[in-house]
Amino acid sequence: MTDPSTSADRPNASGAPGAPRDGGSGRLAALLIHGPRGSFRWTAYALAVTAFAAAIPTPLYPRYENQFHFGSATLGLVFAAYTPGVFLTLFFVAPQAERIGRRTLLYAGLGLTAVAAAVFALADGVVWLAVARAVSGLAVGATTSVATAAMSDLEPYRDQHHVARVAVAANFGGFAIGALLSGVVVSFAPHPAQTVYLLPIVAAAVGLFAVAATPETATALEGAAAKTVQRIAVPAAVRRPFWVAVGGVAACYSIYGLFAALVPSYVRSELAIHVPWAAGAIVALMFGLAAMTQLATAQLRDQRALLVGFPLLVVTLAVLVLVLPLTSWALVALATAGLGVSVGITFMGSVTLADRIAPEEARGEMLAGFYAGGYLALAVPTIGIAEASERIGLANAGALFGFLLASAAALLFAVTYRTALPAGGEGRPRSRTPRA
Secondary structure: OOOOOOOOOOEOOOOOEOOOOEOOOHHHHHHHOOOOOHHHHHHHHHHHHHHHHHHOOHHHHHHHHHHHOOOHHHHHHHHHOHHHHHHHHHHHHHHHHHHHOHHHHHHHHHHHHHHHHHHHHHOOOHHHHHHHHHHHHHHHHHHHHHHHHHHHHHOOOOOHHHHHHHHHHHHHHHHHHHHHHHHHHHHHOOOHHHHOOHHHHHHHHHHHHHHHHOOEOOOOOOOOOOOOOOOOOOOHHHHHHHHHHHHHHHHHHHHHHHHHHHHHHHHHHOOOOOOHHHHHHHHHHHHHHHHHHHHHOOOOOHHHHHHHHHHHHHHHHHHHHHHHHHOOHHHHHHHHHHHHHHHHHHHHHHHHHHHHHOOHHHHHHHHHHHHHHHHHHHHHHHHHHHHHHHHHOHHHHHHHHHHHHHHHHHHHHHHHHHOOOOOOOOOOOOOOOOOO
16 A cells, blocks of 8 residues: 655755755645645645545445446456556556656646546446546555655655654555545435545545645656666565565455455445445444554564564454354454454554665565555455355355465464564664754
């Protein structure tokens, strides 16, 4: 969901490492930017908007299934249409940010967010739902790494662990708020399948003003930098810990896909709760606790976090396996809360481990591989669970998923425990005073 890659040590046009290249719109900046972290916070807001928008359809998926007459298998494919869009912009468009400007790509990402919402609102069949998901993926791919890189340059104290923590929490928190608000609007507003999409359109519009108020941080706007395509490369010396980090993020994205795509249908069909706010609430519970856990565990990083997170995943997934067939709302909520904490710790451990071991000269290539693994895990298991649910039911398919993922988490814990990490890579030191 986020890319913690940093650009704070690259000299910009002014020659200062990581300093903003130019200021934002004067009047807007005076109105919106307050304090040393003002621009940083508004850039984090722009990042959160794309996650917020991606969550809006979540409580509506059961409604779409009934309205357009498709089952869980098709829903899995619709949800997975997000991933090609992410890959397209993440690998081919986002790398051009240094030439065309990070703010330009953030404008594009927020604009695509509004377009995706409009397509969802006007969708009259399953094909248009897939198109809307793909456009939403384009928005996320255009925004994620670019916003995080801009946040790295705009963080006044050079605290890159703070950047990673806030970026990850913005994604999970944005998704939680989106799922919760969407559930409420869909439950109580008139014409809910259209009205609810005003939320991301308004949020994206605010984001456009926010981005206009922040300074440009791209480094080669007036240079002759060539067009680039993001490659994937992992130095041999760090491949084992790299695969540990990928395993952690893949486990978290798999759970993300399960909750975002299929849990609303489980709430409706297995728990017999037909109000959309209930589905939104249970999805928001998982993502919200994941976000709060990341903010609350600032000192629990990389390998230490994974050594805590993987066992927690095993336990909470085992609980999920036991409670899904029981169709008890209270027990499902308890398992969801446990998964939220587990995912928060594991995801932050994976992100900070990848950032810790990535050498500066290969950071972009390595983190591209890291997130490619995550987004593949978002799509492939979701499709598999959706297909299985057509044959054995959602509860049994979810229990099977939980068992397989718990087994994988136990194996990852063993590998993590036995993996020696290279020295260094602890991130840039935090400055006591804001950068000029």
